[in-house]
Every structure is written in structure tokens, then in C-alpha cells.
Amino acid sequence: MSGTYLGMPAFPEAARKAVGDSTLRGNLRHATHTIRDKRARAVAELDDWAALREAGKQIKDHTLRHLDRYLVQVEEAVTAAGGTVHWAADADEANEIVARLVEEAGGGDSAEHEVVKVKSMATQEIALNEALEARGVHAYETDLAELIVQLGRDRPSHILVPAIHRNRGEIRDIFRSEMSEWGRPAPENLTDTPAELAEAARLHLREKFLRARVGISGANFVVAETGTLVVVESEGNGRMCLTLPETLISVVGIEKIVPRWQDLEVFLQTLPRSSTAERMNPYTSMWTGTTDEDGPRTFHLVLLDNGRTDTLADEVGRQALRCIRCSACLNVCPVYERAGGHAYGSVYPGPIGAILSPQLRGTGSDVDASLPYASSLCGACYEVCPVAIDIPEVLVHLRERVVQGGPAVRHGNRVVLRPAKGHAAERAAMRAAQWAFTHPGVLRTGQRLASRTRRLHPRTLPGPGRAWSGSRDLPPVPAEPFRDWWQRTHGGKDGSE
Amino acid sequence: MSSRERILGRVRRALADVPADEVPYERAVAREYAREHGRRSVAETVDLLAENLADYRAIVHRCADGELPGLLARLLAAHGSRNVVVPPGLPPGWLEGAGAEIVHDRAADTPQELDRVDSVVTGCAVAVAETGTIVLDGSPDQGRRRITLVPDHHICVVRVPDQVVGAVPQALGRLDPARPLTWISGPSATSDIELDRVEGVHGPRTLEVVLAGGGQDGRTAS
Numbered sequence: 001m002s003g004t005y006l007g008m009p010a011f012p013e014a015a016r017k018a019v020g021d022s023t024l025r026g027n028l029r030h031a032t033h034t035i036r037d038k039r040a041r042a043v044a045e046l047d048d049w050a051a052l053r054e055a056g057k058q059i060k061d062h063t064l065r066h067l068d069r070y071l072v073q074v075e076e077a078v079t080a081a082g083g084t085v086h087w088a089a090d091a092d093e094a095n096e097i098v099a100r101l102v103e104e105a106g107g108g109d110s111a112e113h114e115v116v117k118v119k120s121m122a123t124q125e126i127a128l129n130e131a132l133e134a135r136g137v138h139a140y141e142t143d144l145a146e147l148i149v150q151l152g153r154d155r156p157s158h159i160l161v162p163a164i165h166r167n168r169g170e171i172r173d174i175f176r177s178e179m180s181e182w183g184r185p186a187p188e189n190l191t192d193t194p195a196e197l198a199e200a201a202r203l204h205l206r207e208k209f210l211r212a213r214v215g216i217s218g219a220n221f222v223v224a225e226t227g228t229l230v231v232v233e234s235e236g237n238g239r240m241c242l243t244l245p246e247t248l249i250s251v252v253g254i255e256k257i258v259p260r261w262q263d264l265e266v267f268l269q270t271l272p273r274s275s276t277a278e279r280m281n282p283y284t285s286m287w288t289g290t291t292d293e294d295g296p297r298t299f300h301l302v303l304l305d306n307g308r309t310d311t312l313a314d315e316v317g318r319q320a321l322r323c324i325r326c327s328a329c330l331n332v333c334p335v336y337e338r339a340g341g342h343a344y345g346s347v348y349p350g351p352i353g354a355i356l357s358p359q360l361r362g363t364g365s366d367v368d369a370s371l372p373y374a375s376s377l378c379g380a381c382y383e384v385c386p387v388a389i390d391i392p393e394v395l396v397h398l399r400e401r402v403v404q405g406g407p408a409v410r411h412g413n414r415v416v417l418r419p420a421k422g423h424a425a426e427r428a429a430m431r432a433a434q435w436a437f438t439h440p441g442v443l444r445t446g447q448r449l450a451s452r453t454r455r456l457h458p459r460t461l462p463g464p465g466r467a468w469s470g471s472r473d474l475p476p477v478p479a480e481p482f483r484d485w486w487q488r489t490h491g492g493k494d495g496s497e
Numbered sequence: 498m499s500s501r502e503r504i505l506g507r508v509r510r511a512l513a514d515v516p517a518d519e520v521p522y523e524r525a526v527a528r529e530y531a532r533e534h535g536r537r538s539v540a541e542t543v544d545l546l547a548e549n550l551a552d553y554r555a556i557v558h559r560c561a562d563g564e565l566p567g568l569l570a571r572l573l574a575a576h577g578s579r580n581v582v583v584p585p586g587l588p589p590g591w592l593e594g595a596g597a598e599i600v601h602d603r604a605a606d607t608p609q610e611l612d613r614v615d616s617v618v619t620g621c622a623v624a625v626a627e628t629g630t631i632v633l634d635g636s637p638d639q640g641r642r643r644i645t646l647v648p649d650h651h652i653c654v655v656r657v658p659d660q661v662v663g664a665v666p667q668a669l670g671r672l673d674p675a676r677p678l679t680w681i682s683g684p685s686a687t688s689d690i691e692l693d694r695v696e697g698v699h700g701p702r703t704l705e706v707v708l709a710g711g712g713q714d715g716r717t718a719s
Contacts, residue, residue, distance in 0.1 A: 027691070030691060031691050031692040032692075034691065034692050034693060035688075035692045045534075046534060047531075047534065048529070048530040048531045048534070051527075051529040051530035051531075052530045054527065054529070055526055055527065055528055055529070055530055058525055058526045058527060059525075059526050061525075062522055062525040062526060065512060065515045065519065066512075066515070066519075067508045067512070068505050068508045068509050068512070071504070071505065071508065072505070075501075081675070087499070087500040087501040087503075087504050088500060089500045089503050089504055093500060142699075143689070144687045144689040144690070144698060145689035148689070160688075161688065161689050161692055163689060164691075164692065167691060168690055168691060171690060194690040194691070194693065194695040195695050195696075195697065197690055198687055198690070198695050198697055198698050199697065201698060202697070202698055202699055205699065206612070206699070209608070209699070210607075210608040210609050210612060210647075211608075211609075223674065226674040226675070228674045234685070234686050234687050234688060234698075235685055235686065235687045235689075235698035235699050235700065236646060236685040236698055236699035236700025236701075237698070237699045239642065239646050239679065239699075239700060240646065240699055243641075243642040243643050243646060243677075244608050244643060244646075244647075254504065254508075259522055260522070261669065261674050262666075262669065262670075263526075264669055265665050265666035265669050266530070268665050268669075268680075269665050276688045276694070278553070278682070278694075279549060279553075279627065279628040279629060279682070280625075280628035280629065280630050280665075280680065280682040281682065282553070282681065282682050282683050282684070282685055282686045282700070283679065283680065283681060283682075283685070283700060284678075284679070284680035285642075285677075285678070285679055285680075286674065286677070286678040286679075286680075287677045287678075288674055288675050288676075288677075291635065291676070291677050293604040293641065294635055294641040294642055294643075294677055295641075295642055295643075295677055303504070305504045305507065309504065309507035309508050309511050310507075310511075312507075312508065312511040312512065313507075313510070313511035315514055318511075409510075409511065412503065412506070412507040412510070
């Protein structure tokens with residue numbers, strides 16, 4: 001995935017720093033609680049929500065299980081409608097394709113080498129902006145939150161609202177100090193009212209929209225039977241990027257496909273209500289190839305793998321590819337609310353990030369090996385997911401992979417992962433437990449010993465167990481093992497208890 | 498090996514567990530959800546459209562067919578519009594009597610020229626009551642996508658009750674995916690500052706929807 005996040009600390013270290021930041025915690029708490037209640041009300045309006053959720057899950061599962069067929073169908077349909085389809089196995093290849101297309105569209109004149117971008121997780125994932133910058137192409141983010149992140153030289157911390165960690169005062173300060181570097185400065189006397197901040201963004205970006213020759217987007221959905229791409233947005237920046245430039249390049253993960261036009265009737269009901277808690281988002285654009293005299297004359301679709309086929313190879317983990325990037329799971333997650341998005345070390349934070357990043361990137365780095373543990377397994381994420389991804393199930397599955405190692409697919413190749421280094425004590429404890437539980441005499445002796453020595457037990461564990469007991473109480477050991485009590489009293493029936 | 502072959506090969510190997518005789522698409526998806534939520538008369542569907550449009554800050558007007566030109570003239574005047582861009586197939590007569598200068602959309606016009614136009618008036622392809630949405634499909638009475646995007650004031654005329662459907666599934670059934678489609682639910686908005694909705698970013702900041710047709714005041718008989 002992105003090189004931006006190389007060398008990120010493991011989740012616990014990053015989270016420890018984040019929870020000590022009271023401004024950050026206040027911002028996150030305010031924003032996630034606001035949206036949480038609104039989402040619940042928007043969902044409650046539809047009495048068939050459970051059936052919509054089930055249909056969404058089934059459509060995505062069916063597509064994933066026949067993805068080769070649907071990919072070929074997308075290619076045929078988009079080509080027939082006047083578009084050009086490119087295939088990118090990884091981030092570098094996708095970036096190379098896009099950079100070349102931008103240079104071709106710009107006609108070799110370096111002054112023309114700028115692009116306007118619609119918010120897109122896929123291009124964040126492959127660090128497209130950085131790759132374009134290295135080739136002398138300026139990429140301007142036009143979504144308000146992405147603009148805040150870009151101007152603040154910051155990293156996104158939420159799927160839907162990448163600047164969720166910033167409050168209105170911080171946003172005003174960023175606009176005041178940074179906008180002039182990139183184009184039209186912020187208005188004099190800019191206050192921190194959201195309406196004024198939105199107006200400042202409108203003025204700042206308008207000149208860029210009007211002169212842009214190349215637009216870059218992702219897509220929320222690609223319909224295989226028609227070759228139609230769908231972008232769901234709020235501000236109109238998406239419409240600007242999708243219709244004003246002469247050339248449009250869309251970078252889309254291969255899991256974004258739905259088979260038929262009719263399938264959109266499910267997701268256009270579940271996505272807006274799950275993400276912004278609206279009955280419908282302000283703007284949705286749908287386009288099929290190119291249209292004469294309306295919108296871009298040239299359209300390129302870049303189909304991106306970048307770890308998705310590796311994820312698809314895992315029968316438990318592949319359900320993560322159903323994700324429609326609504327971010328409802330982030331907004332309800334008690335861990336995300338406290339740790340914030342940056343601690344996850346990926347453009348995909350929160351519960352979905354904790355199962356997506358270690359699958360797309362593998363569990364080789366410290367941060368990726370720690371992500372399956374960035375959860376209390378409370379299950380709130382599963383409950384709100386509009387495509388019913390059982391995130392706790394995948395988290396536990398990935399924990400097993402980290403601790404025990406085993407077969408996996410990386411870059412299309414079958415590999416056998418070695419058990420992660422940091423979990424030796426856990427494995428030793430589990431092996432000891434397994435031995436004790438399969439030898440009743442040993443278990444009995446051990447339990448009695450533990451009961452008799454219970455006054456001598458420390459309150460925290462020594463050695464490698466210290467980290468575990470750092471935030472937990474050790475369970476008190478009873479005066480008598482349960483099995484002894486049961487045998488002595490016949491389960492309490494002889495009246496002695 | 499091309500990347501296309503590499504990716505398709507990886508997908509096929511990843512799906513080795515999928516049986517060849519797996520249930521086809523038709524039986525894989527149980528569409529047990531509703532085509533529409535609740536039962537409504539035609540008039541109630543139009544009322545719901547008006548209510549939901551207004552809930553997301555569109556300004557809703559109702560009028561009989563004959564009153565449309567007068568209403569459009571008044572709305573443009575009230576907005577202080579000096580000029581108004583129109584798609585090539587806007588019904589003649591709609592802007593009769595409007596004081597604003599009429600600008601005809603031409604392919605050669607630059608976005609900068611469009612940016613100097615105050616308003617745009619269009620028809621629509623379909624409107625969705627449950628979500629308060631109007632959908633444009635680039636037909637002659639709606640024009641190219643850019644004309645409803647760059648000007649800051651959009652007046653959209655919905656012919657009621659013919660163009661109104663109850664819910665999203667019915668709207669998709671009426672639309673042609675080959676056409677460029679724009680679904681609009683209220684004026685441009687953002688939730689990016691503290692996840693609270695604010696109207697008015699890059700698209701038209703004022704959206705007025707005229708529900709035209711039916712009886713004298715535009716009310717549809719039940």
C-alpha cells in the first residue's frame with residue numbers, strides 16, 4: 001500500500017499518544033456522537049433495513065465469487081461506451097499509468113500539469129498525489145476535508161471525513177495561513193463558522209475547477225452490465241471534476257463492481273443513510289464512457305488490485321472486500337473514538353481498517369501485525385455495517401494468523417507466514433494451557449496450588465505479562481477450585497453450601 | 498504477462514474454492530426489501546416529495562401549468578438574476594416574460610463564461626419522493642451537466658404527478674444508464690466540519706424546485 005505510512009509505530013504506541021491529546025479526543029467524541037444518533041434515525045426510517053442489508057451482502061458476495069467474469073464484463077462495457085480500461089497490479093503500476101495519462105492529456109506543457117481530484121480512497125491508498133508530485137504534476141484535492149488535510153500537510157484520519165480530528169477553529173487557522181500558498185488566499189476576517197469556512201473553500205477552488213484539464217476520481221460503484229461508474233458526494237466538487245475537465249481518469253479497486261444496474265437500488269438506499277445519515281446525499285453522478293459535448297472527451301478507467309486478490313484468497317477475510325466505505329463502523333467504535341484515525345497507520349482507519357490494512361498490505365510490519373488487536377471485539381461495527389461484514393470474526397481470524405502464522409497469499413503467491421515474534425509468551429501460555437487442560441491431574445494440582453498460594457499472588461504480572469496487566473486487573477483466584485467444590489457439595493445439592 | 502492476465506489469474510486462483518455450479522445471480526440475491534416504503538396516494542407521494550425536498554433546504558413551489566411562466570419570472574426577479582442559461586430543449590414559453598437575459602448553452606462556451614451566469618432553468622427526468630431527489634439525464638430540456646453546476650442558482654421544474662416516483666428502485670427503472678445522470682437532493686452541502694451538515698459549497702447554493710401541473714394551485718387530485 002502507501003509508502004506514506006512506512007515505519008509507523010504499532011497501534012498501542014500510536015494510540016497511547018492519541019488518548020493523551022484532549023483536543024483530539026474532544027473533537028472525535030463530538031463528531032462521532034453527532035453522526036451516531038443521526039444514522040440511527042435515518043436507518044429507522046426504513047422498515048426493510050435488514051432485507052436491504054442482506055441483499056447488499058449477497059450482491060457483493062456473488063460479485064466477489066465471480067469477480068473474473070465481472071471484471072471482463074466491465075472492461076467490455078466501458079470500452080464499448082468509449083472509455084479506455086487499464087489494469088494495475090499494484091500501487092506503483094497504477095501511479096505510473098495515471099502519471100503517463102496526465103502527461104499525455106497535458107500535451108507536454110509543464111504549466112498544464114495540474115489535476116483536480118475528487119475524494120478517493122483508492123488514490124489515497126496508492127499515494128497518487130505524492131507520485132504525481134515527483135513527476136512535477138500538482139494534484140489539488142477538492143473535497144473540503146481533503147483540502148483541510150492537504151493544506152495542513154496532515155494525514156487523513158477518517159474514511160468519510162478525513163479531517164474529523166480538526167475542529168472549526170483549527171480549520172480556520174489552517175485556511176488563514178496556508179491557502180495563499182496554493183492559490184486564492186482565505187478571505188480577510190475569516191471566522192470559524194462552518195458556513196464561512198465552506199465559502200472560503202468555494203472561492204479558493206473555483207479557479208482551479210474552471211481551468212482544470214484533467215480530473216481524477218475513484219468510484220463508489222461500477223456496474224458490470226452497463227459499464228456505468230457512480231460517484232456519491234455532497235459538495236459538488238465531484239461534479240466539477242467529473243464534468244468540466246477534458247480528460248477524466250478514474251482509479252477504482254476491483255472490488256467496487258456490482259453486476260447489474262438494478263443493484264444500485266440497494267446501495268443508493270443504504271450508503272447515504274450509513275455514511276452521512278442522509279436520506280440521500282446531495283449529489284450522485286453516474287456516467288457510462290463518454291457523451292458527445294457533455295463532460296470529458298476522454299475517459300480512462302484504471303482497475304486496481306494492490307492486495308485485493310490476496311484478500312480474496314482468504315475465505316474468511318474476503319468479506320472485507322464487501323466494504324462500501326460508508327464509515328459507519330468508525331463512528332460507533334469505542335476504540336476509534338478514543339484513539340483517532342492516525343493510530344491505525346493507514347488510510348483505512350477504524351474497525352474496517354483493522355481488517356483491511358493487514359490483508360491488503362500483509363501482516364509483516366509492526367503496525368499491520370498490531371491492527372487485528374485494535375479492538376475490544378464488542379461487535380458494534382458488525383451491527384451497523386450495511387453489508388454485514390462480520391468484522392470481529394475477521395479480527396479473530398487475523399489474530400490467529402499473526403500469532404500462529406500459516407498459509408496466506410502475498411502478491412499473488414502462496415506463502416507460509418511465520419508466527420510473529422512478539423507473541424512468544426502468548427504462544428507459550430497457550431501451549432501450557434493446552435497441556436494442562438488435556439491432563440486432568442495436572443490441572444487439579446495446579447488449581448489447588450493456585451488457591452493455596454492466592455494471598456501471595458502479585459497484582460500485576462511480571463516479565464512479558466506486564467503489558468497485559470498494565471490496563472487490566474488480574475482475576476482473583478477463589479479459595480477453593482470449582483471442581484473441588486462441586487465434588488464436595490454435589491453442585492450444592494447436599495445443602496452444605 | 499500483462500497486468501490484465503496477472504490480475505485475472507490471481508482472481509481465478511483466489512476463487513479455487515468456489516464450485517463451478519454455484520447458484521446463479523438470479524437466485525443469489527433475495528430481494529426481500531420493499532419497492533416503496535408505505536402506501537401512498539399519488540397526491541401524498543407528491544406531498545412527500547415537497548416535504549423531503551424542503552427538509553434538505555431546497556425551496557419548493559407549486560403551480561398549475563399555466564402559471565409556470567409567471568412563477569419562473571418572479572423567481573428569477575426575486576433572486577436578482579440578470580441572466581439565465583437555458584438548455585436547448587426548454588419548452589418555449591416557460592421563460593416568456595422573464596426579465597433576465599436568456600443565455601443559450603453552446604458547446605463552445607468556456608466554464609469561465611458559464612461562471613458569469615446567475616441562474617439556470619431546467620426540467621428533470623424523474624423525481625424521488627422518499628429521498629427528496631430530482632434526477633437529470635441530459636435530455637434536451639435539461640442540457641449538459643455543467644449548466645446545472647456552475648451557476649449558483651438552479652430552478653428545476655418537475656411535471657407532477659407524471660415525473661414523480663415513490664422510491665429509489667422505481668427511479669432506477671425509469672432511467673437510461675447510457676445517459677449521463679445527476680441525482681440532486683437539495684443544494685450543495687458538506688458534513689466535513691465536525692460532521693454537521695452545512696449548505697453551500699461548490700454546486701448551486703440555491704436550489705428551487707417547481708412542482709408544476711395538476712389543479713389551480715398545483716395540488717394533485719387524490
